[in-house]
Each structure stands twice: as structure tokens, then as C-alpha cells.
Amino acid sequence: xxxxxxxxxxxxxxxxxxxxxxxxxxxxxxxxxxxxxxxxxxxxxxxxxxxxxxxxxxxxxxxxxxxxxxxxxxxxxxxxxxxxxxxxxxxxxxxxxxxxxxxxxxxxxxxxxxxxxxxxxxxxxxxxxxxxxxxxxxxxxxxxxxxxxxxxxxxxxxxxxxxxxxxxxxxxxxxxxxxxxxxxxxxxxxxxxxxxxxxxxxxxxx
Amino acid sequence: xxxxxxxxxxxxxxxxxxxxxxxxxxxxxxxxxxxxxxxxxxxxxxxxxxxxxxxxxxxxxxxxxxxxxxxxxxxxxxxxxxxxxxxxxxxxxxxxxxxxxxxxxxxxxxxxxxxxxxxxxxxxxxxxxxxxxxxxxxxxxxxxxxxxxxxxxxxxxxxxxxxxxxxxxxxxxxxxxxxxxxxxxxxxxxxxxxxxxxxxxxxxxx
Amino acid sequence: xxxxxxxxxxxxxxxxxxxxxxxxxxxxxxxxxxxxxxxxxxxxxxxxxxxxxxxxxxxxxxxxxxxxxxxxxxxxxxxxxxxxxxxxxxxxxxxxxxxxxxxxxxxxxxxxxxxxxxxxxxxxxxxxxxxxxxxxxxxxxxxxxxxxxxxxxxxxxxxxxxxxxxxxxxxxxxxxxxxxxxxxxxxxxxxxxxxxxxxxxxxxxx
Amino acid sequence: xxxxxxxxxxxxxxxxxxxxxxxxxxxxxxxxxxxxxxxxxxxxxxxxxxxxxxxxxxxxxxxxxxxxxxxxxxxxxxxxxxxxxxxxxxxxxxxxxxxxxxxxxxxxxxxxxxxxxxxxxxxxxxxxxxxxxxxxxxxxxxxxxxxxxxxxxxxxxxxxxxxxxxxxxxxxxxxxxxxxxxxxxxxxxxxxxxxxxxxxxxxxxx
DNA sequence: GATGAATGAGTGTTCATTCAT
DNA sequence: CATGAATGAACACTCATTCAT
Numbered sequence: 001x002x003x004x005x006x007x008x009x010x011x012x013x014x015x016x017x018x019x020x021x022x023x024x025x026x027x028x029x030x031x032x033x034x035x036x037x038x039x040x041x042x043x044x045x046x047x048x049x050x051x052x053x054x055x056x057x058x059x060x061x062x063x064x065x066x067x068x069x070x071x072x073x074x075x076x077x078x079x080x081x082x083x084x085x086x087x088x089x090x091x092x093x094x095x096x097x098x099x100x101x102x103x104x105x106x107x108x109x110x111x112x113x114x115x116x117x118x119x120x121x122x123x124x125x126x127x128x129x130x131x132x133x134x135x136x137x138x139x140x141x142x143x144x145x146x147x148x149x150x151x152x153x154x155x156x157x158x159x160x161x162x163x164x165x166x167x168x169x170x171x172x173x174x175x176x177x178x179x180x181x182x183x184x185x186x187x188x189x190x191x192x193x194x195x196x197x198x199x200x201x202x203x204x205x206x
Numbered sequence: 207x208x209x210x211x212x213x214x215x216x217x218x219x220x221x222x223x224x225x226x227x228x229x230x231x232x233x234x235x236x237x238x239x240x241x242x243x244x245x246x247x248x249x250x251x252x253x254x255x256x257x258x259x260x261x262x263x264x265x266x267x268x269x270x271x272x273x274x275x276x277x278x279x280x281x282x283x284x285x286x287x288x289x290x291x292x293x294x295x296x297x298x299x300x301x302x303x304x305x306x307x308x309x310x311x312x313x314x315x316x317x318x319x320x321x322x323x324x325x326x327x328x329x330x331x332x333x334x335x336x337x338x339x340x341x342x343x344x345x346x347x348x349x350x351x352x353x354x355x356x357x358x359x360x361x362x363x364x365x366x367x368x369x370x371x372x373x374x375x376x377x378x379x380x381x382x383x384x385x386x387x388x389x390x391x392x393x394x395x396x397x398x399x400x401x402x403x404x405x406x407x408x409x410x411x412x
Numbered sequence: 413x414x415x416x417x418x419x420x421x422x423x424x425x426x427x428x429x430x431x432x433x434x435x436x437x438x439x440x441x442x443x444x445x446x447x448x449x450x451x452x453x454x455x456x457x458x459x460x461x462x463x464x465x466x467x468x469x470x471x472x473x474x475x476x477x478x479x480x481x482x483x484x485x486x487x488x489x490x491x492x493x494x495x496x497x498x499x500x501x502x503x504x505x506x507x508x509x510x511x512x513x514x515x516x517x518x519x520x521x522x523x524x525x526x527x528x529x530x531x532x533x534x535x536x537x538x539x540x541x542x543x544x545x546x547x548x549x550x551x552x553x554x555x556x557x558x559x560x561x562x563x564x565x566x567x568x569x570x571x572x573x574x575x576x577x578x579x580x581x582x583x584x585x586x587x588x589x590x591x592x593x594x595x596x597x598x599x600x601x602x603x604x605x606x607x608x609x610x611x612x613x614x615x616x617x618x
Numbered sequence: 619x620x621x622x623x624x625x626x627x628x629x630x631x632x633x634x635x636x637x638x639x640x641x642x643x644x645x646x647x648x649x650x651x652x653x654x655x656x657x658x659x660x661x662x663x664x665x666x667x668x669x670x671x672x673x674x675x676x677x678x679x680x681x682x683x684x685x686x687x688x689x690x691x692x693x694x695x696x697x698x699x700x701x702x703x704x705x706x707x708x709x710x711x712x713x714x715x716x717x718x719x720x721x722x723x724x725x726x727x728x729x730x731x732x733x734x735x736x737x738x739x740x741x742x743x744x745x746x747x748x749x750x751x752x753x754x755x756x757x758x759x760x761x762x763x764x765x766x767x768x769x770x771x772x773x774x775x776x777x778x779x780x781x782x783x784x785x786x787x788x789x790x791x792x793x794x795x796x797x798x799x800x801x802x803x804x805x806x807x808x809x810x811x812x813x814x815x816x817x818x819x820x821x822x823x824x
Numbered sequence: 825g826a827t828g829a830a831t832g833a834g835t836g837t838t839c840a841t842t843c844a845t
Numbered sequence: 846c847a848t849g850a851a852t853g854a855a856c857a858c859t860c861a862t863t864c865a866t
Contacts (some may be wrong), residue, residue, distance in 0.1 A: 009850065028320060030236030034836065046838080047851050055836065070338025111317055114234060130398050155383070155391050163365045170364060179363070189843075193399045218825090239860065252863080253826045261861065416865075421829070440732060441650030446857065458859075459830050467857065523729060526646060567795070567803050574784025575777045582776060589773070597773050605811045630846090651839065664842080665847045673840065 013051045015041040017062060025104035029059055029115045059112065060120035066105045067127035070098060074134065084142035091135065092164065092190055096183050099168045106168045132157055142194070149196035160190060219257045221247040223268060231310035235265055235321045266326035269318065272311045273333035276304060280340065290348035297341060298370065298396055302389050305374045312374045338363055348400070355402035366396060417428065425463045427453040429474060437516035441471055471524065472532035478517045479538045479539035482510060496554035503547065504576065504602055508595050511580045518580045542570055554606070561608035572602060626777045630671045633659040635680060636780060643722035647677055647733045678738035681730065684723045685745035692752065692817070702760035709753065710782065710808055714801050717786045751776055767814035778808060 019040035023032040035056060038045040052058040077094040081087045099106045107201040109128075113121060142148040150156040162185060171182075225246035228236040240261060244251040258264040283300040287293045305312045311373040315334075319327060342363040356362040370392060377388070431452035435444040446467060450457040464470040489506040493499045511518045521540075525533060548569040554560040562568040576598060583594070637658035638685060641650040652673060656663040670676040695712045699705045717724045727746075731739060754775040760766040768774040789800075 004851070007850070012850080026320070028234065028236060030234055031321070033834080035834090043850090044852055045836085046853070049837070050850055114232065115237070151394065152383075152391055155388070156395070158372060158376060159369045159392070159395055162375070163369040166364055166368025166372070169368070177358075182361070185358055186365070189356065189362070189365055189399055192401065192403065194394055195398065195403070197398055197401065197403070240862090241860080249825090250827055251861085252828075255862075256825055414828070419829070424829080436734070440646065440648060443733070445855080447855095455829090456831055457857085458832070461858070462829055526644065527649070563806065564795075564803055567800070568807070570784060570788060571781045571804070571807055574779040574787070578776055578780025579785070581780070589770075594773070597770055598777070600769065601774070601777055601811055604813065604815055605807055605816070607810065609810065609813070609815075612781055652841090653839080661846090662848055663840085664849075667841075668846055 009051060011094065012041060016048065016051055020058070020062060021104050021108060024059075024108045024112060029108070029112045056115075056117065056120075057188075060116055060124070063109055063112065063116070063124050064120075064127065065126055066102075066109045067131075071127060071130055073098060074131065078134075084138055084145055085147055087138050088142065088190065088194075089187060091138065092187050093183050095164050096167060096186055097179065099165060100173070100179055100182070103168045103171055106165065110165070110168075132161060135161065139194070146193035146196070150194060156194075160193070163189070165188050218247060218249070222254065222257055224266060225313060226264070227310050230314045230318060232263075235314070235318045262321075262323065262326075265318065266322055266330070266341065269322070269330050270316055270326075270333065272308075272315045273330055273337075276315075277333060277336055278339065279304060284340075290344055290351055291353055292346065293344050294396065294400075295393060297344065298393050299389050301370050302392055303385065306377050306379070306385055306388070307369060307411060309374045309377060316371070316374075338367060341367065345400070352402070354400035356400060362400075366399070369395070421463060424453060424455070428460065428463055430585055432470070432474060433516050433520060436471075436520045436524060441520070441524045456483055458566055468527075468529065468532075472513055472536070475524065475536050476519055476539065477527070477531075478521050479543075482521075483539060483542055485510060486543065490546075496557055497559055499550050500554065500602065500606075501599060503550065504599050507576050507594050508579060509591065511538075511577060512583050512585070512591055512594070515580045515583055518577065521579075522577065544573060547573065551606070558608070560606040562606060568606075572605070575601070630659060630661070634666065634669055638676070638680060639726060642677075642726045642730060647726070647730045667742065674733075674735065674738075677730065678734055678742070681727055681734070681742050682745065684720075684727045684739075685742055685749075688744060689726075689748060691716060692749065696752075701761055702756055703765055705756050706760065706808065706812075707805060710805050711801050713782050714785060714804055715797065717783060718789050718791070718797055718800070721786050721789060724783065728783070728786075750779060753779065757812070764814070766812035768812060771794050774812075778811070782806070 011174055016037065019037055020032065023037060023040070034048055038048050043067045052061075074091075074094055078087055091154050109124075111125060116124060136153050139148065139150065139153050139156060139160075143150065143153075167182070167186075177185075222243065225243055226238065229243060229246070241251045242252055244254050258267075259366075280300055282295075284293055284296050287296055315330075319330060322330060342359050345354065345356065345359055345362060345366075349356065373388070373392075383391075428449065431449055432444065433523055435449060435452070447457045452458050464473075466516055486503075486506055490502050495503055521536075525536060529534060548565050551560065551562065551565050551568060551572075555562065555565075579594070579598075589597075620683075634655065637655055638650065641655060641658070641666050652666055653663045656666050670679075692709075696705055699708055731742060735743060740760055754771050757766065757768065757771055757774060757778075761768065761771075785800070785804075795803075
């Protein structure tokens with residue numbers, strides 16, 4: 001009943017988080033019950049409360065930390081780069097790498113925002129906005145530099161992010177496509193979408 | 207207590223569905239409770255069961271009907287068209303119109319698949335695949351005809367759909383952009399993405 | 413599972429209240445658990461919530477209604493009387509009758525005030541104050557009329573009420589004393605305590 | 619972690635008892651949780667068990683010691699006195715002094731008896747009975763000596779004790795009345811209540 | 825068709841208690 | 846002695862579902 005030999009609280013919390021991400025990814029936050037979650041990490045449900053304040057705060061902390069980690073990783077990945085095209089390539093690679101390696105985190109980070117209370121939601125959304133803003137500013141710099149062309153920066157940002165993030169909905173590590181190939185395909189699409197273009201064909205008007 | 211004057215069973219079911227879509231959109235299926243749903247349509251929870259078999263089947267029916275309606279509307283919209291470019295323009299317009307007019311339906315149609323039982327899931331996914339397949343075949347016809355260029359049809363389909371469907375995550379009817387403008391912006395992006403092209407610039411070939 | 417034949421919600425609620433009064437009297441509010449309470453009235457715990465909003469509000473309503481009933485009964489009992497001595501006799505009789513007949517209600521009405529939230533507490537205390545005030549005003553009228561003598565009205569009121577209410581701590585219907593005798597004993601003590609008197613004697617020193 | 623400098627075990631236990639008395643007074647024994655109690659004395663809940671065997675025994679010991687202390691203090695206070703009137707004056711002074719100085723102890727000593735197990739209850743009640751018995755015997759001696767008059771010794775004892783103990787329900791050290799005045803008021807009331815009286819008997823005059 | 829009352833399984837959470845460190 | 850981590854039993858409360866009326 002007392003403390004078992006050789007366990008640390010930090011390890012247990014990490015295990016709880018990992019198990020929670022998997023369960024939320026598969027079933028959703030509401031459908032994840034704490035009894036099963038505790039069983040995943042081989043403790044009893046009451047013991048969870050030695051590590052988390054409650055289910056709701058736990059979710060909020062989880063999502064917030066996922067976003068913080070994403071932002072920190074991005075910062076590190078694009079540190080020192082300034083050329084827009086280089087930055088964008090790096091961004092795409094980073095985004096896809098993260099969204100395939102951390103598919104579940106990304107998925108719940110998008111789908112479970114609605115389960116947050118208003119202030120929790122605000123905190124996470126603020127972080128997510130920083131991510132979006134990075135891309136939007138990048139696009140604006142590229143357009144100013146004349147290397148890209150698009151009409152509406154905000155919509156284009158949303159479109160690119162949706163396109164790239166959508167990967168998390170279908171990607172399987174053991175799937176048909178290697179990660180490298182995936183990156184190449186999306187790099188191409190992004191570039192074509194932004195390339196200043198022979199206004200070209202398409203519909204006469206577009 | 208008998209049936210109040212002027213209310214037909216079909217009306218009640220329609221009201222229930224409408225209220226459910228709103229609730230699921232906002233809170234998710236698991237978090238929607240039938241007491242509140244009943245209250246939305248001014249009946250008591252027990253009376254719901256005069257209209258729906260149970261919560262789970264109700265959701266499945268809802269999602270399936272949404273998908274069927276989407277497919278039927280698409281069929282009607284592209285009936286008679288054969289030119290790939292024309293078809294695609296029509297598809298984009300239709301998709302955006304539907305996804306803005308029926309934002310909540312679309313949203314829950316994507317987010318609540320995980321709440322379905324395996325056979326229910328299979329039924330809905332089969333329908334959704336028909337929608338994806340329509341676009342993929344369209345892309346293939348266009349490439350064969352030489353009007354578009356892309357590497358992987360499946361990935362391109364996912365990318366386009368994710369891009370277009372993402373609108374449902376941020377669109378607000380009273381927002382900055384008219385629907386017409388929204389359609390124009392996305393038409394452009396889709397065309398640029400597919401336009402055979404000056405392989406040119408960007409990264410040499412990638 | 414459905415509604416059993418011939419049961420009315422009001423009856424069930426009355427039974428719940430009665431059982432709760434007995435349990436709170438014996439074990440205290442905190443120690444009364446809803447499973448046992450439900451078992452007392454032969455329903456399952458969830459069904460309690462068809463009749464009460466929650467444990468806390470249930471307690472508050474209970475205590476408030478007990479106080480309201482006490483006050484209503486007192487009003488009725490002393491209606492039409494104006495002579496202070498007659499009023500007081502009536503008050504003592506009424507108080508003892510109520511506190512013996514409704515011993516448990518009285519007991520929890522005094523002991524469980526601390527389990528109320530601040531606003532609930534305020535509501536009940538306001539009612540209780542009306543009861544105290546009735547007696548205090550009565551004492552003041554008697555003193556003005558010269559039939560009683562005492563120094564501090566408030567303290568005397570508290571002393572009399574404590575003395576009379578204390579009965580609820582030891583009275584048993586099957587005990588040594590009849591209710592009639594009990595009333596006579598307390599009437600005497602109250603009268604002696606108030607009787608204007610040879611201030612005198614007693615202890616020369618007091 | 620070893621013992622912090624300058625803290626002895628006995629001090630900690632005393633602090634725990636003091637904190638417990640305050641918490642039980644305010645919220646009741648059932649509602650006092652050991653985590654909060656530990657926090658009051660700046661230790662963690664597990665450490666409590668270095669000082670007390672368990673919650674229940676802790677309460678029993680607390681109440682028993684309170685009663686023993688009360689009795690010991692009374693013994694000392696009336697030691698050497700034999701005249702009933704003098705004894706009673708001393709008793710009233712002592713009772714009020716103790717019940718105002720140790721209001722919380724007195725309060726929980728009365729209200730938490732129900733939280734004791736049967737044998738624990740028996741032990742404490744035996745002590746309390748000694749207190750009551752002291753007063754009852756005192757009354758009987760006074761009546762035999764002809765200085766007091768009352769009908770039923772037991773009921774009169776209860777009435778006097780209830781009256782005097784009731785102070786603990788409303789007394790506040792910073793209130794309107796000094797302790798000295800409080801004592802004088804109650805002395806008077808007790809004396810009037812016992813004074814052999816003019817007459818009267820029952821009600822003719824009342 | 826609608827209702828209120830019932831059910832039972834489950835939910836998150838609390839809490840006294842234990843014990844290796 | 847103090848601590849953090851564990852336990853298991855209990856708790857109030859929720860909810861989808863049923864059914865006599």
C-alpha cells in the first residue's frame with residue numbers, strides 16, 4: 001500500500017501523459033475514463049490524483065504543453081534562417097516530421113480544444129496562433145520579396161496549414177509512403193501553390 | 207399526455223436532429239446528453255425514444271444521412287459535366303458552398319466518426335470514400351488530358367480535400383470574407399496547385 | 413425499470429425526507445450517505461435525484477422547511493393571545509410539545525447549520541431569529557407590564573431557549589416523565605426565573 | 619527527511635490537537651480531512667500518523683481529555699468548599715469561565731459524541747455524567763438544607779446545564795458582554811430559578 | 825406521443841491509511 | 846520523524862434507457 005520501491009513521480013506522470021494521449025486519440029477525451037487510464041500505467045485510479053489535479057486540468061496542461069513543445073521545436077528548427085524560401089522548406093519539413101512522429105498529439109491538439117474551459121481554451125489558442133502567425137509572416141515576407149504570389153495571406157495560411165495538418169488524419173508509419181517522399185510531395189504542392197505564376201490558364205478569370 | 211396540437215412526428219425528429227447537430231458540433235457526441243437535447247425541442251427525455259432508437263444509432267443515422275445528402279447534392283451539381291476543369295471548378299464551388307452552409311454537419315461528420323461502432327463506421331466511411339474517389343478520378347482524368355500535373359493522386363486528393371474542408375474550422379457567416387470571395391480564393395489555389403508548370407523555380411525539380 | 417404502478421413523486425419525497433431526518437439525527441449530515449438513504453425508501457440512489465437536486469440543497473431545504481413549519485405552528489398556537497403570561501405559558505407548552513414530538517427535526521435544525529453554505533445558513537438563521545425574537549418581545553412586554561423581572565432581555569431569551577431546547581438532547585418518548593409533567597416542570601422553572609422578586613436573598617454576594 | 623530543528627514531538631501533537639479542535643468546531647469531525655489538518659501544522663498527511671494512531675482514536679482521545687481536564691479543573695475549583703450556595707456560585711463561575719475560554723472544546727465535546735464508537739462513547743459519557751452528577755448532588759444537598767426548592771432534581775440539573783452550556787453557542791470574546799457581567803447575569807438566573815419561593819406552585823399566579 | 829419515476833452501470837473525485845525512502 | 850506515492854473503498858452525482866400511466 002505504501003510507496004513501492006524505485007518509482008519516481010515524474011516517471012509516472014510521463015507514463016500517464018503518454019497513455020492519455022493514446023486514449024484520447026483513439027476514443028476522445030470524454031470517452032477516456034480514468035480507471036482505464038490508471039490501468040494503462042499500472043496504478044489504481046485514486047493514485048492518478050497524486051500526479052494530476054483533475055481530468056480537465058490534466059487535459060488543458062497536456063494540450064498546452066504539446067503546443068509549447070511544438071513551438072519550441074519550430075523555433076529551434078528555423079533558428080538562424082532568414083531566406084523565405086529556405087524557411088518555408090524548413091517549415092514544411094518540420095511540420096510534416098512533427099505531424100507524423102507525433103500524430104496523436106497533433107490530432108488531440110486539434111480535436112479536443114472544445115473540451116477546454118474558456119480560459120484554458122484561450123491559453124492554448126494563443127499558442128496555436130503563434131504558430132499560424134509564424135507561417136503568415138513568412139508568406140508575407142516572401143511575397144514582399146517577390147518570390148511568392150497569393151491574394152489573401154490569412155486564407156492562404158489556413159489553406160496551407162489545413163493541407164499539411166490533414167496528414168495527421170490518415171498517415172500511418174507503416175503506410176505506402178516514406179516520410180521522405182511525403183515531405184517531397186508536400187514541398188512541391190506548397191511551392192506550386194505559391195509560385196508567382198503565369199497568371200495562366202485555369203479559368204480565364206481566376 | 208397526448209400529442210400537442212400541430213406537431214407531427216416528423217417535425218419533432220427534424221427538430222431533434224437539428225438540435226443534436228448543434229450540440230455535437232459545440233460539445234461533441236459524448237458530451238451531448240439526451241436530457242439537454244430533449245429540452246432543446248421542448249420534450250422530456252423519455253419522449254426522445256419515440257423518435258430515435260438510442261443515442262448511438264441516432265448518431266450513426268445522422269452521420270450517414272449527412273454523407274448521403276452531401277453525395278446526392280454533389281451528384282446533382284456535377285450532373286452532365288464532363289470537362290475536368292469545369293468539373294473541378296464546380297466541385298470546389300459546391301464543396302465550399304456546402305461546407306460553409308452546413309458547417310456543423312461537416313464538422314461532426316469528420317470529428318465523430320470515432321464514436322461509431324465498427325459496422326456503423328464502415329458504412330459512413332464507404333460513403334465518404336465515394337466523395338474522395340470522385341475527386342481522385344477527376345484529378346486522374348485531368349492529368350491524362352494533360353491539363354493538370356501532380357505526382358501522387360491519392361496524396362493530392364487528400365491535400366485538396368483537407369485544404370477545402372479546413373474552411374469548416376474557421377469560417378463564420380458573418381466573417382470578413384463573402385462566400386463568393388472565398389470560393390474565388392480557393393479556386394485559384396486549387397488551380398495553381400494543379401497547373402502543369404514551369405517546373406521552374408522553387409527547388410529545381412522537387 | 414420504468415415507473416412502477418401507483419407511486420407518486422410527492423409521497424416518495426416525503427419518505428426521503430423522513431428517512432433523512434432519522435439518519436442525520438443519528439449519524440449527522442456528513443455521515444449520511446445517499447445509498448443508504450435511498451435504501452430506506454426502497455429506491456436506488458440515482459432515483460433520489462428525481463426528487464432532490466443534490467445532497468446539500470436537500471439539507472438546506474429540509475432545515476428551512478422545518479423552521480418554517482415551526483414558525484407557522486407557533487403563529488397558529490399563539491394567535492389571538494395578548495396577555496404576556498398567557499402567551500408565555502402557551503409558548504412553553506408549544507415549544508416542549510414540538511421539541512418532544514419532533515425531537516429529531518429540532519436536533520438537526522440546531523446541529524447541522526454548520527453544514528450549510530453561507531446563503532443557505534443565512535436563510536435558516538433568519539427564520540430562527542424570528543422565533544427568538546418572538547420570545548424576546550414577549551419578555552419585554554411582560555417586563556414593561558411589571559409581571560416579570562430580568563436584567564438583560566437577550567441573554568434571558570437565550571437562557572430560556574437553551575433550557576427548553578435542551579430537552580431535545582435527552583427526551584425519550586418512553587422515558588420516566590410524561591409530556592404533561594415535563595411541561596409543568598418547565599413552566600415552573602420559567603416562571604420562577606422571571607418572577608419579580610425579593611431580589612434580595614439569594615446570595616448576599618451575587 | 620529528518621526532524622526540523624527545534625520542533626519536538628510533543629509540540630507537534632499539541633499543535634495537531636489545537637488545529638483539530640478548531641476544524642472540528644467549524645466543520646465537524648466528518649468534514650475535517652487529515653490533509654488539511656496536516657497542512658495546518660505544516661506537515662504532510664502521512665506524518666500525522668507519527669503522532670496519532672488514526673482519525674477515530676484521535677477524536678476519542680481528544681474528547682476524553684477535554685472531559686478529564688474539565689473535571690480536574692472543576693475539582694480544583696470547588697475543593698474545600700462545602701456550603702451548597704457557595705459551591706453553586708463557584709460552579710456557575712467555573713462553568714461559564716470554562717465554556718467561554720474553551721468554547722470550541724466544549725462545543726465539540728457535545729456535538730461530536732455521535733462520531734464515537736460505542737466503547738469510546740461510553741467512556742466519554744461516563745465522564746460527562748460525573749459532571750452532571752456533581753451538580754445534581756449539589757442541588758440535592760441544597761434542597762435538603764432548605765436553601766433551594768425544585769421538584770425534579772434530574773430535570774432541574776439538565777435545565778441548568780443546558781442554560782449554562784448554551785452560552786457556547788453564541789458567546790464571542792469580543793461581544794457585547796464582559797465575562798464578569800455574563801457570570802453575574804447567569805448567577806442571578808440560577809438563583810431565582812432555585813430560590814424557595816413565595817408560594818406559588820404552578821400557575822395560579824403565573 | 826408525452827410524461828415522470830425508476831434503474832444500474834458508470835463517472836470523476838475524495839479520503840484515511842500504509843510504507844519504502 | 847517527514848515525505849511522496851500508493852491503495853481501495855467509498856462518495857455524490859450523471860446518464861442512457863425503460864415503462865406504467
